[in-house]
Amino acid sequence: MKISFYKIITFVIVFFLLIVFWLGLQKDNSYNTKSLVGTNLSSFNLPSINNEDTITENYLKNNKFTIINFFASWCAPCRIEHKYLLNLSNNGIKIVGVNFKDKKENALQFLNELGNPYEFVAQDVDGKASISFGIYGIPESIIVNDKLIVIKKVIGPINQQIYEEILENLK
């Protein structure tokens, strides 16, 4: 068999494809943001819920720890975790709320009704900013230290056990 340019190209393409397929198989395909823990938070700039103020990553540098909690009035599990957030806030832990894909009136009513545990309530109307925090569903919370390193990520509502863990670690 003579070696020609076309043959080499064909084999190169076929091997490339097969190798990509093989590498693709080795990859974990499920979307996972657990690996976020230990990484640095990227910079952000979000407006407050009543559009009077904005919050950036500098705000977090003032606290030893900050919980960033993503919530919405339409989210049932958010109601369940709300009392734990209030307790954490009463224990002196700073919480920033990010209102996720929500209407302003509904969000304010939600906080009126259940209490406001947040130092600052930011809004993310179309949910795009939350993606850069590694959020893919709510409720989710991330805990960040003053060096902007993510030290914990909670997917789903905070329950008694997680609440105790947080309290233990952050005190």
Add this chain to the structure above:
Amino acid sequence: MLNNTGHLLIFLVMVLSLTIIYKSYLELKISSQKISNSIYQLSLFQSTFAISSFLVLIVAFINSDFSLINVYENSHSAKPLFYKIAGAWGNHEGSLLLWINILVIFSYFFLIFNFNHLKKFRLLTLIIQNLLILGFVIFLLKNSNPFSALEPVPSEGLGLNPILQDPALAIHPPLLYLGFVGCSIYFSAAMASMLANYRGKSFALSIKSWVLISWCFQTLGIIVGSIWAYYELGWGGFWFWDPVENASLLPWFAITALMHSVMVLEKRDNLYSWVIILCLLTFILSVTGTFLVRSGILNSVHTFASDPARGIYILIFLSLMILSSLLIFFKFYKKENYSFNFKSKETFILINNWFMTFFLVTVFIGTLYPIFLDVLTDVKISVGPPFYNIVIIPLVIPLLLLMVFGPQFNWINSNKFFSTKLIILILGAVGVNLFIFFIFGSYSFLTNLIFISSIFLIFYSLIELKKVLQKKIKYNLPRIISHLGFGMMVLFIGINHQYSLEDDFNLKVGEEKKFSHYEIFFDDIKLKEEKNYKAVIGNFRVKNIKNDTTQSLNPEIRIYANPETLTYEAAIKTRISSDLYLTMSNISRSDFYNIKFQNKPFMIWIWISALTIVLGGFLQLLNRRNEN
């Protein structure tokens, strides 16, 4: 009991494969013209055992025999009989058994129907086909065994996913497999043809019917899948450029190209190497599609429970197939002379093949690009409809025109080109396009061109159809019907896409909503208990203000118990001119229901035209039988 019977039958299929390979190999050296009877018999036994093993699996599903893991995981005793049976191929393991069945049956049929071809070619085809069978049987036994036993035997099964409990979906996989796995036989035949030096016209004659059969079933399978998506998924669409849909489209482009170019090989004894490449490519793409779907490498609505070991096995198999076919192709490649006259049928068929290749490459890149990007750079993206629409739609216009001009030319050389008749037709098409424009409203320049060229093709096909029917020549009929179907499909998809109305809103019982020229009343809801689910049925009236007619629509929310799942059944009123489409979904902790209402013009005509395309294929099969 059933698991042992199943295992035994599969094992016999494997042993027979080995025996057939060995026997055929010995036979190659014998100089007699006929293939010995024992090979026919072995092949017949092999088919019988394969079919029996599949029947055993079906019986296990009918009897809800939960001692088989496969039945336990995919069935439930309260399921209707029809879906119990369909459950046998509605999962990875069972479908692989169906796959093997088709490999075996096609192998037998190819052997008995091609008796007038060269013996060496037939034996080599049989050997290669049995190597394929062997590969898949080993895969089935090692990794995806539908007969694996479960101990202790559970009293109840986990059930079949309710969105799969649909008549269209029950027949969708068998049709697709007939199409995709049917390609295996001319993959084997192509390899054998090169090895046995059985080239040219006779090779074309040996595979032509098989190409047609698998083309018909592939096309039908894709259409049925699309119908299922429309009626069952509740999004109101029928094609989503989802990676798995694309995976089914890749071999379809290759086989459509092959179906056309095999005619050139038959009539003009030319394009042999290209036909071989298409034969090999069609089955390779089928297996690639299977790899993409079953390994879990792509994320899609069709996700089968994914298993990396499964992926590795198919990938190894795929690599062996590709490499061996490349080596054989290059080793036996002979340079051909292509001296086509530009004004000849073969030129136009070749141009058709360029288009198919272009579509194939586009969809291939769009489907695999996310994998490449993920593997090479860790960036996750998805390629959606805008990409395909931008790249594919403009090229549909020249394709449509080509479908008018191409068939008019004779083989070798012809003198016709533009005639006054065609110019009148084009003017007529422009007229109809303007008519649509004024009736429905304006659209873009590109859409204008698409409408004009598709109407042109429809007109032209109708005139030809009339001629053929008057003179009662059957020869051209299948092609005319298929091309007519394609023209209609493009036109109706275009109109449907352009003029669909859609709105989303929340309603309580007793409320009403006005939208465009429709008024929608939400009268009440009812509860209903069925054998395997409970349903909340909404009672809606949709009033068309323009012509003062009212239709009642009853969408359902179904609660299936096994496995516990909610599904939303769209209420669809199909009429000649348009479909009304309404789905309702509950909003938790509220009396409101989310309503999605759509008016989709000419929906049923899209199915009719797609089925017309397939009808042409089946007519051609009948034609060929009569010729023989």
